[in-house]
Amino acid sequence: MSMLFLIKHLFSFDWKLHKTAILLPVFMFFILLVHISTASTASSLRVLQTAFLPWIAWTIILHLRPLFDEGARDTLLPHYRKWIFLDILRYTAIFLGMYIVLIGIVLRHGDSLLPIVYIHHVSIFLFFLFFGMALIWLTKNFEFALSILLMYTLLEIVTKGQFMPWPHVFQFETFEFDPLFVSKIGTTFILAIFFMMMGLFQMYRR
């Protein structure tokens, strides 16, 4: 069985199982495509962080949801354990493809971005990927996990992180190199690693 066939099957199974819900990040991608085509670079970078990258959390939560249906865990868990890294890779590949298109449009006028901006985007992506994973494992409930994710993300966006008594993950004002920006990226990576360990520990513990 080729890997390509397996990946194709896994995507079509996602479609069968989750229907349009699995395509929400793609719908968002098209909406952002329209927005970014007319917006300034700073505005585009803000929506890329806040309205596109966090959708990976939705994708992973949706993917893990069947594990928490009553009576499913003992049967499905060994399969999910076996394939979780491939699942993360295939979702990452899709998001990477969409990200390249979006960032290409942001840079359409020949502008360039500092490498730190890309690194920040990677940190946000990983943060939401593993935050979503840890959330559904901790709450063991799709709706709870989603509500917490939504509330946290909205609170960060609405208050621009001012309200939080800890460093926030998004960058709203400047996209230049500065020590605060660097420390924010460091913190986001540390949080991503923390949530990754928490999620994987929950998944693999017996």
Added chain:
Amino acid sequence: MIELKQITKSYRKKTVLDDVSLKIEGIYGLLGPNGAGKTTLMKILCGLTSLTKGDIQINGKSVVKRKHADVSRQVGFLPQDFNIYPELTAKDVLLHLALLQGIPGETERRKRVEEVLQRVNLLEQADTYMRELSGGMRRRVGIAQLLLRKPQILIFDEPTAGLDIEERIRFRNLLRELGEDHTIVISSHIVEDIEFLCTKIGILRQGSIQFEGTPKELKSKANGYLMRTIIPTECLSSWMKDDRVVHLIEHGNQVEVRYLEEVTESSSDVEPRLIDGYLKIMRGVK
């Protein structure tokens, strides 16, 4: 044969299984009240839960690796409340699991799925959504997904709990048929199911083994303790308060009451049933 050697399982300070040793073969019934540790023992057996101490051997070879049984190829486990992917049809679920289990080639997978659906008598329901299947049918899909990878050992946790009478009989018959070419472990607190199916029985109570042997040996535990008396129907209510009573058999306006004495009675001539032996053991360890 599966041999469990001094299995202990503790969660923090609580010991759920204490030095459990069993020799499992044929169709093996694990009996015990709720909370006795049956499900934990089964999950340890199929590698879903780690063990604190002890060893598990299959055909003489230890299968314990880093505190858990590494038996995904040999053992299939059906949980009590099996229910996966309610939004999909039984066939889609099985085809997906067949692929994840590494069965190569689409034709081969479809053939295997058809075979297992036939084996559990669900070919006609192949295109029915999981959510539309009855509890017994869903459990049969559960068995079908286990059979896909041809394990030699099948483990069922309370397989007939919550099923209606007809489904229960159908399910029992299927388990019996599967017992012809698999080692089967069934946990249950329904003694009747165990009596019908099992060739060997283990009784678990508060995490430790109270009995292991054949159904005949279990029945013999109640030899001499079982008494009977015939009473008029109107006296029944006073007998019902007596917790020694194990069976009531109606004969017109009289009732035959069978009860377990705490000491052997030489006058006892009643042939014990499996439940009598079970109750004798459970009451004997007060």
